[in-house]
Amino acid sequence: MLLVARVPGVSDPVAFQAEAEGALAALATRPGWVSGRVGRALDDPTTWVVVCEWTDVGSGRRGLTTGAVRTQIMPLMARLPAEPGTFEIVSSA
Secondary structure (H helix, E strand, O other), X not given: OEEEEEEOOOOOHHHHHHHHHHHHHHHOOOOOEEEXXXXXXXXXXXXXXXXXXXXXXXXXXXXXXXXXXXXXXXXXXXXXXXXXXXXXXXXXO
16 A cells, blocks of 8 residues: 655745654554655655555554554644545556
8 A cells, every 4th residue: 555645835844854754754663564755846845745655555554543653643644635645556566
């Protein structure tokens, strides 16, 4: 499963990057975690993305809802627009 969180309107990139990296570090402690990345849009440096990969949907959902992890990721989650963010991986190279 992929979790793709697009975060528009970041005014303090240093603080946001630290926040996003903290969220990824917390998520990386959970079973089923594969990888995570933080990126910034080349066309608009105020838009960022946080991408996580999990072995399956269940692992991703459990990883996002665990108490200690949830506390760490809530500031990031509060920034997200209401749009689809979880994706099933249907092929890879």
